[in-house]
Structures are given as C-alpha cells and as structure tokens.
Amino acid sequence: MTQPGRRQEEIREKAAEWHVRIDSDAMDWDGFAAWLDADPAHRAAYDAVALLDAEIVADREAIRATRPANDATDAIGHGAAATFRPRRVRWWAGGGLAAAAGLAVLATPHVRFPSTAAAVVYRTGPVETRAIGLRDGSRIVIDRNSELALRDGDSPEVEMRGGSAYFDIRHDPARAMVIRAGDYEVRDIGTRFDVIRTPDHLAVAVAEGRVTVAEPGQEGLLVGGGQRVDIAGPGKEATIRRQDADDVASWRDGRLVYDNAPLALVAVDLSRYAGRAVSVDPAVAGLRVSGVLTIGDGSRLVGQIEALLPVKATVEDHRIRLVGTL
Amino acid sequence: MLAEHRPQLIRFFTSRTGDAAEAEDVVQEIWLHVARAGGGPIAHPLAYLHRVGMNITLDRLRERRRRERREQGWTDATTATAGNQAVDEAPSPLAVAEGRERIRALGAAIDKLPPGAARVFRRHKLDGLSHAEIAAELGISRSAVEKHIAVALRHLREALE
Numbered sequence: 069m070t071q072p073g074r075r076q077e078e079i080r081e082k083a084a085e086w087h088v089r090i091d092s093d094a095m096d097w098d099g100f101a102a103w104l105d106a107d108p109a110h111r112a113a114y115d116a117v118a119l120l121d122a123e124i125v126a127d128r129e130a131i132r133a134t135r136p137a138n139d140a141t142d143a144i145g146h147g148a149a150a151t152f153r154p155r156r157v158r159w160w161a162g163g164g165l166a167a168a169a170g171l172a173v174l175a176t177p178h179v180r181f182p183s184t185a186a187a188v189v190y191r192t193g194p195v196e197t198r199a200i201g202l203r204d205g206s207r208i209v210i211d212r213n214s215e216l217a218l219r220d221g222d223s224p225e226v227e228m229r230g231g232s233a234y235f236d237i238r239h240d241p242a243r244a245m246v247i248r249a250g251d252y253e254v255r256d257i258g259t260r261f262d263v264i265r266t267p268d269h270l271a272v273a274v275a276e277g278r279v280t281v282a283e284p285g286q287e288g289l290l291v292g293g294g295q296r297v298d299i300a301g302p303g304k305e306a307t308i309r310r311q312d313a314d315d316v317a318s319w320r321d322g323r324l325v326y327d328n329a330p331l332a333l334v335a336v337d338l339s340r341y342a343g344r345a346v347s348v349d350p351a352v353a354g355l356r357v358s359g360v361l362t363i364g365d366g367s368r369l370v371g372q373i374e375a376l377l378p379v380k381a382t383v384e385d386h387r388i389r390l391v392g393t394l
Numbered sequence: 395m396l397a398e399h400r401p402q403l404i405r406f407f408t409s410r411t412g413d414a415a416e417a418e419d420v421v422q423e424i425w426l427h428v429a430r431a432g433g434g435p436i437a438h439p440l441a442y443l444h445r446v447g448m449n450i451t452l453d454r455l456r457e458r459r460r461r462e463r464r465e466q467g468w469t470d471a472t473t474a475t476a477g478n479q480a481v482d483e484a485p486s487p488l489a490v491a492e493g494r495e496r497i498r499a500l501g502a503a504i505d506k507l508p509p510g511a512a513r514v515f516r517r518h519k520l521d522g523l524s525h526a527e528i529a530a531e532l533g534i535s536r537s538a539v540e541k542h543i544a545v546a547l548r549h550l551r552e553a554l555e
Contacts, residue, residue, distance in 0.1 A: 077548070084547035088540045090448055091525070093438040101409035111412055117547050118452055119459070120554065121519070124504075127497055128520045134501035201427030205449045236453065239522065294493070314460050 076109075083113040087121065125239050125258060126276045126293070191215040192231070194343050195365050197320065204243050209234040211319050212366065213340050231340050232264040234317035237277075252299065255280045259293070262317035269300040269336050275316035281306075298333060324361040324369075331355040331377065335390065338373065341366030342388060349391040352379050396425050399440055407447055416454075423450045503553040507546050514539055515546035 086103065089095045104111050124131065192198050192210050200208045202220050210216060214231020218224065222242075226233075228249040237245055239258025247254040249265045259277020264270070272281050273296040281297055282288025289306055291297045296311035315325040324337055332353040338346040341363055361372045370381045370388060379390045396403075400421060407417035424447045507515060517523045517531070518539070525539045532539075 077552075080551050081544065081548045084544040084551075085540070087547065088543045090445060092540075093441045095441060095444070097406055097441075097444050101406050104409045104412075108412065111410075115455060117551060119456065120551060121547060122452060122456065124500060124519050124550075127500065128522075130497045131501045131504065132520050134498055199426055201429075201446070205427075205446050207427065238449065242524075 076113075079107075079109055079113045080117065083110065083117045086114065087117050128239075128258075129278050130292070187217045187219045187225075187227070189215065189217045194341070204240055205238045206245070207236045209236075209317070209320055211317075211340065212363070213343055228263050228265045230265055230267075232262060232317070232319065232337075234260070234262045234320060236260045251283055251304075253282055253284055253288075255282070255288075260316070261291075264336060264340075266336055266339060269298065271296060271298045271333070271336065273311045273316045275313045319363060322363050324363060326357040326359060326361070328356045328358055331357055331373075331379070331390065334373065338369050338388075341369050344386050344388060346370065346388045346390065349389065352377070352390060352392040355379070396421075396428060396443065399443055402440070403443060403447060406444065407451065410448070410451055420447050420450050420454070423447075499554060500550075503550050504546075506553060507549050511542045511546040511549065514542035518543055 082103065086100050104114065190198060190200060190210055192212055192214050194213055197212060198210045200210070200218065202208070202218075202224055204224075206224070208216075208218070208226070211232035211234075214233060215229040216231075216233055217227040217229065219226075224243065224245045226235075226245070226247040228247055235245070235247070235256070237256050237259055245256055247256075247263055249263060249270050252270055254261075254263060254272055256277065256279040259279060260275040261277070261279055262271075262273040262275075264273075270281075272279060272291055274291050274293050276293045278290055278292050280288040280290055281299070289297055289308070291308065294311060294313045295308055296316075297306055297308050299306045312325075312327055315327065318325040319337075324334075326334060330353060332348050334357045335346045335348045343366065355377050357373070357376060359376060361369055363369065370390075373390065374380055378392060378394045380393050382389050382391060403421045403424065404414075404417050407420045408414045411417055411420065424443055427446050427450070428443070504512060504515065504520075514528055514532070517528045518525065523531070525536050525543075528534075529536045529539050
C-alpha cells in the first residue's frame with residue numbers, strides 16, 4: 069500500500085472510532101473538535117462515515133431482507149427483488165388485506181405502551197409551521213392549519229388531528245413511536261415521513277426508512293422510502309404510489325412539489341392551506357399536476373392551479389370546488 | 395441550560411461543520427429542540443446538547459447532499475397512466491435498479507466483514523441492540539463493542555468506494 073493510502077486508512081479508522089463514541093456520556097468532545105480542526109480531510113472522512121452509518125440504519129430492513137436471498141440460489145429476479153416491483157394494492161378497511169404479489173405485510177403488535185407524559189396539543193395557523201423536538205432527538209414539523217397532540221413519554225405517542233406533519237424519527241428500539249390518525253395507526257422504526265389527515269383522507273409519504281400503516285390490532289401496509297399511501301373514499305381503499313423522496317413534506321420550504329400527482333390529491337393540500345374545503349369535480353379529479361407551487365399565505369394556491377390546468381374554482385358556502393373549463 | 399453552554403457549543407459545531415455561520419444555525423436548532431422537548435432532567439446535559447446538535451448537523455448535511463444531487467440534473471422519469479385515483483406510478487426502472495443495487499452492495503459488504511466485527515455490527519445496526527446489550531450478549535466489554543463497530547465502518551467505507 070502506498071503511503072497516502074495508509075494515511076487515508078488511518079483517518080477513516082479514527083473517524084469511525086470517534087463516531088461510535090458519540091452516544092457515550094464519556095465522549096471527549098473537545099478531543100473530537102481538535103481532531104476535526106487538525107486537517108480538513110478529517111471532517112470529510114467523518115462526514116462520509118456518519119452518512120454511511122445513517123444510510124445503513126435507514127435501510128436496515130431492506131438490507132436484512134437481502135440476506136436470505138444471498139444464501140439462496142435464485143438471488144436475481146426472485147425473492148427480495150420482487151418487493152421492489154411496482155404494484156397496485158387494494159386494501160379495504162373492514163376486509164383485511166388483499167395484496168398483490170410482493171406486498172410485504174407486518175403484524176402490528178397489540179401492545180399499548182404505558183404513557184407517563186401529559187399530552188400537549190400543538191395547533192398552527194394559516195401562515196406558520198412549527199418544529200417540535202422530542203426528548204430522544206426526533207423531530208416533528210407541523211404544517212400550516214394543522215393540529216396534533218403529543219405525549220412525549222417513554223414511547224412517544226402522537227394523535228394526528230388534522231392537517232399535515234413531518235416526522236423525523238431517531239431509531240431507538242426502546243422508544244417506538246406510534247401516530248394515531250382516525251381509524252389508523254402509523255408505526256415506524258427510525259425514519260422520515262409526512263402524515264396528512266383530513267376528515268376523509270389519510271396519506272403517509274415516506275422519505276426514508278419504512279413505516280407500517282394499520283388499523284389497531286390489524287395487519288397493515290408496509291410503506292417504504294420513496295412511496296406514498298393514500299387511504300380514502302367510501303371503501304377506504306389504499307393506493308400506494310411512487311413519491312420522490314426529496315419532495316416529501318416540501319411544504320417545509322414553503323413549496324409544494326408535484327410530479328404527476330392526481331388533482332384530487334393536490335386538493336387535499338389546497339384545503340389545508342386555503343383553510344376551507346377544496347373539492348374536485350370527478351370529471352377532472354384525474355388530471356395530473358406537475359410543478360412547483362408557492363404556498364405563501366395560502367390564498368393564491370388555487371389561482372396557481374387554475375393557471376396550470378384547464379380548471380376553474382367556484383365558491384359556494386365558503387367551499388371551493390374545482391371544475392373543468394374544457 | 396443552553397446559555398451557559400452556548401460558547402462551547404458554537405466552538406464545537408464550528409469545528410464539526412468548518413463554518414461559523416453554520417454552527418450558529420445548528421446551535422439555534424439545538425435551542426429550539428431543547429425548548430420544545432421540555433421533558434425530564436437530563437443526566438449529562440452537555441453530552442446531550444452535543445448529541446442533539448450532531449443529529450441536526452447530519453440532517454443538514456444529508457439535505458444538502460440531496461439538493462446537490464438534484465441540482466446536478468438527477469431526474470427520475472415516471473410512467474404515468476391516466477385514469478382514476480387508484481392508478482400507480484411506478485418508479486423508473488433506473489431508480490429501482492440503482493436502489494436495489496445499493497442495498498445489495500451494502501448487504502454484501504456487511505457479509506464480508508471480519509467475523510467478530512460483522513456479528514457486532516449486525517446486532518447493533520440491523521437488529522437494533524444497544525452497545526450494552528451486545529456487550530452482555532457476547533460477554534465482551536463495551537469498548538470492545540465500540541472497536542468492532544469502528545472496524546466494521548472503516549471496512550464498509552473501503553468496500554463501498
């Protein structure tokens with residue numbers, strides 16, 4: 069090995085040693101700072117090891133799933149690979165789960181976690197978002213016109229009452245978070261995702277990791293990074309679709325990013341920002357929206373949609389309805 | 395709690411990020427986190443504040459990397475089918491293949507770790523056991539657990555280059 073190669077190896081080893089110690093109360097933070105300052109290459113090496121570690125933890129379920137496939141003879145085209153296939157899913161509330169091939173199903177444990185902390189209610193107005201830090205380092209960002217109740221106890225519990233919230237959950241097996249939204253529970257294992265709730269619609273968009281969405285005590289759907297599930301309509305049908313992970317909860321930047329989203333789903337967001345129900349005529353519900361909308365104070369979003377699509381807004385009884393103009 | 399530790403945190407996160415302005419932002423986010431977390435007493439407040447800030451720094455780094463990737467013109471075509479709400483949007487074959495390939499490479503690299511490091515690394519990162527739990531399970535010291543994980547991370551960095 070060349071001299072520079074050995075030096076790089078030493079830097080990487082040291083970076084990894086610092087990294088594994090950060091959860092220890094005996095961590096030498098000053099020593100770590102001095103090491104970082106000693107050479108810019110140290111910081112780059114540390115960034116790389118921390119990013120790699122975070123990636124492995126976020127993808128741990130998928131990585132675990134590759135192991136049996138590695139042992140089997142049909143590692144290509146079958147087994148674990150099948151779970152990545154695009155799929156169509158139908159899931160009815162009363163009827164259990166009817167899954168297409170490749171859908172992974174998790175049993176939701178029947179455990180009720182003891183809660184010691186009091187519930188705190190967070191409610192946002194039309195032009196404010198709010199960030200909440202949890203005791204374990206997890207974070208929740210609440211979108212405009214939204215409300216949730218948080219019990220930050222030994223195992224955090226959230227009741228999603230309406231609107232949207234983005235969850236960035238630290239992996240900790242001892243503190244599994246559960247989010248209740250109407251008839252459903254969302255459970256996660258260290259991940260980032262957005263939960264959107266209206267009276268008749270639940271959506272969960274996952275940027276990274278995996279979550280389960282289930283009725284209490286029922287088997288549920290496993291939703292992975294880069295996917296979004298919508299549960300809506302009279303039959304409470306669940307649909308999983310692709311969602312660019314970078315665009316999950318883009319409202320945190322004051323923008324709404326859509327890539328081929330049906331207008332009916334966009335209307336769920338518009339309702340939140342307009343502060344009143346936005347419905348869509350079925351004739352135009354399937355129109356696709358691609359582009360970036362600016363949220364601002366929420367009052368101009370409907371106008372932006374009118375500019376993008378052949379639709380116009382009609383207002384009756386403080387409700388907005390989008391109808392076709394063609 | 396924070397006011398007292400603020401200068402020290404600014405110093406540390408300037409070293410961590412290499413950027414004094416970034417350090418100010420990180421410490422501001424630590425403050426928001428702590429103010430909103432409320433919660434019970436913390437045994438080692440300074441270590442806790444550092445850890446919160448390390449998480450925030452990593453989040454910001456990841457967001458920045460994602461943005462850079464996107465700005466480099468990384469696009470991802472979708473195959474859309476017109477119709478009602480129940481229509482799928484499949485990920486592009488390229489994105490699926492890349493994601494699957496990366497997961498497979500990570501799994502294969504973990505399988506190739508030295509045996510002791512592999513076992514400890516799997517138990518911690520994939521099975522979610524704490525350092526203390528692994529130490530008890532394998533009958534080794536916590537510092538030995540740390541050493542194994544550090545060795546594993548260095549090997550993985552090299553294997554995945």
